Amino acid sequence: MKLALFDFDETLIRENSLGVLFKEVTKKRFLFPDVLPLFFRAKTYSQGIKFSIKRRLYKRCLVNVKEEQLTSAGRVAAARLNPLDNVVERLHKLHEQGYTIWIVTATPTPFVKSIVDTWQWPIAKVIGTELNKNGNIYTGEFGAECMREEKVKRIQKVIDDEQLRPSIGAAYGNLPVDIPMMSLAAESYAVTHGRVSAYRC
Secondary structure: OEEEEEOOEOOOEOOOOHHHHHHHHHOOOOOHHHHHHHHHOHHHHHHOHHHHHHHHHHHHHOEEEEHHHHHHHHHHHHOOOOEOHHHHHHHHHHHHOOOEEEEEEEEEHHHHHHHHHHHOOOOOEEEEEOEEEEOOEEEEEEOOOOOOHHHHHHHHHHHHHOOOOOEEEEEEEOOOOOHHHHOOOOEEEEEEOOEEEEEOO
8 A cells, every 4th residue: 555645734735724614613704802812821821822822713613513514614615725736736646656645634634524525636534633522512622633743643543443554655744843744754745835845854
């Protein structure tokens, strides 16, 4: 099994898709009022501003939401997001060469899967951040975010669970967060502002 790995946000698409997800699910035009109180809390700075904002938005925007709403938001997002054609072309070429394509992303799995299904990309699996549920309703909480070293753990878990024996030929991501995932591949490529360059891990 020849395997190729791709990050999603800022690798296959130009932007970060989370903002589209949060706005579409909540129907809010602006998200800043939801995170403004964080800037007046010392804990925000000790945990990291970006992490604190993301946690806050998950809790505010994805609580009491069903998976169908994330799937619907993905279909809407597909019309708004901007694929990086040069990277997407590489994805399709790898698929034509017999590679199995996985997307490994910090964005929630159902949302990204809905986007790529709408675009009809040849993606065998989306590995993303898994949201906590109470029954079939999301709580707005999540465990480990699927990024950095967690991506490697999640990839290995799928390989072990499905008893696969892949040869990871290529990986595409953005720096520095995707270096752990990129280091798994025989050839790795960094995507920076839409430009692709070979990267030696």
